[in-house]
Each structure stands twice: as structure tokens, then as C-alpha cells.
Amino acid sequence: MKNFPSLKGKKIVVTGGAGFIGSNLCEFLISQQAQVRCLDNFATGHRHNIEHLLKDDLFELLEGDIRDLQTCQQACEGVDFVLHQAALGSVPRSIADPITTNAVNVGGFLNMLVAARDQQVKRLVYAASSSTYGDSTALPKVEENIGQPLSPYAITKYVDELYAQNFKLTYNLDTVGLRYFNVFGRKQDPQGAYAAVIPKFVQQFMKHESPQINGDGTYSRDFTYIDNVIQMNMRALTTENTEALNQVYNTAVGDRTTILSMAKDLRSFLAEKDSKIAQVEILHGPNRQGDVPHSLASIEKAQHYMGYVPTHRFQEGLKEAVDWYWEHL
């Protein structure tokens, strides 16, 4: 990981800190000797993701819900920065239950903005999403050019961006939005109906079960390893370039991999550990509603304003992720 200005002694709230991305952020911040307050209601996060941090004096767990303004105010008390990760992810989940997704992703986000404003937090960095590009077919995706959202989830993430811009205008709160592109890596949950594709497939291959691709596998994604996401969060938190603030940034690698080739790479990396996995067939099902066919980010803006350079391209990240799952599943 690259060096950043020291965060030692800084107080930072990580919402969704028991989730995949949030717990990786908590862990990294603690390694930098920052003081971390993790706010999570364990809706989709897990205690085991943060268990090892609980005994650290620098770490505090605040179990609570971002839909409750008082909880958000309490979380932001005496804090320098917020890394806002809490949300209900997953396009299909939002199609099944748009009301809860909206309440958490928009209502909860607004509560955190209000709390950050009231408690005079210096900067709030938040998880935005590549789903905001919606039906725009232009590739690569550049931040200023978005289409119509294809799911309730995508709407919530776009509304968050609008609220963040407005809080600068209206209350002078500094924010940075990070449009994550298909993040993967250690601690991502393979379980449940809304599991992300990489951990889900890893688990199936490890059990010698055939994973099923939605569609013919030609859809493509800019799969982004967790360490690149941590780097962007740290850059967004520490940049002293004021022009870099109150903007949104693609958080990606700038490469595109089809779902089928991702599945084949996974199978061959796992087959190095268990040769029987090489024989596991990859199946195909129907396309899934709300999915964007292709996703590829331009990372020029992040490079220009933040000095971001991804440390892991797709296959490097995938190898590390596979090693981690092999040890931990």
C-alpha cells in the first residue's frame, strides 16, 4: 500500500464497518493507528469480520442503524472524518424490496450527512456506485456522462450523489463520492441470495458444484480488488487538493473482464489447489433483470486529482482472493 499523510490519532467513523469493504477499511485504519468507530447493524455484515479488532483500544463498535438520526449523531460526535459504507447492496435485492433499500441507502445517507454537518466533521467520503451509469452504453465510463438508472439500487446511489453536492452548496460540508466498480477480495461474503458473483463462484467451485452464469457470459465488468478501493478511500480522506473535494470518482482498474473469463480464471486458480476443480462445468442461465451489460471505467479523473494508481490488476487481485478463500472457507 502506498504512503499517505499520517492518520495517526485521527478519529474516523466507518459506517457499515462490519461489512466486506467497511471491515477492510477498519483494519487498514487501525494499522495506521487511527481511532476507528464502526457503526453497523449487522444487516449484512458479520461480527467475525471485526472480531480481531474488538480487543484493540483504537477500535470501538457502535451497534446501531443509520436509519436512526440520533445514532448517526452519536457516531459522529468528536470525529474528524466519516467513511460511509453502510447500505443495502445488490440490484436484485432492491428490485425485491425497493422501500427498505431506499430507507437505508437514501434515508440513512441523509442522516449521516446531517450528523456530519451538525458534529462538524471535516470530510465525509462515501460509497457511490458504478450502477449510476445505468443504460449509458458509452465505454469507458467517464464521471460526467451517466444514463438512466436501471434499478432502485442505482437510483438510491445517484440520489446520494445529489444530496452530497447539495450539502456542499447549502451547508459547506465537504464530501467525496467513490463510484465503486464490482469490488472483490478477502472477507466478501459468499453466502446468501444476494451474494456477489466472485465469492459465490469460489464457494461453489470449492464444493465441486457448477456455478451458473446469468446469460452467455459475455457481459463484462471492471472487477476491482479491495486494496485498490482502500487506496482510493485513503486518498479521498487525506488529499490536500481542495479541487479534488466535492466530486465523484470512478474507483476501478480500467480493465474489462467478461463473466465467463472470470469464471474460467477462478476455476484454473482453484484447480492449482484441488485438481478436481478443473473438471467442474460452468453453466448458463437467463440474463438477470437490471444488470448493465458492460462496465469499464476511465480512471483518469482519479489519477489526475488523487494520484491514484491501482496496485492490483484483475488477475493479481483474483489470485490473492483465491488464496484467502482457500484458507478461510
Ligand SMILES: NC(=O)c1ccc[n+]([C@@H]2O[C@H](COP(=O)([O-])OP(=O)(O)OC[C@H]3O[C@@H](n4cnc5c(N)ncnc54)[C@H](O)[C@@H]3O)[C@@H](O)[C@H]2O)c1
Ligand atoms: N461490493 C461492491 O462491489 C460494491 C459496488 C458498488 C458500491 N458498493 C457500496 O459499497 C458499500 C459497502 O458494500 P459491501 O460490498 O462492503 O457490502 P456489505 O453488505 O458487506 O456491507 C454493508 C454493511 O452495511 C451494514 N448496514 C446495512 N444497513 C445498515 C443500517 N441500516 N445501519 C447500519 N449498518 C448497515 C451491513 O450490516 C454491512 O456490514 C455499500 O454502500 C455498497 O452499496 C459496493
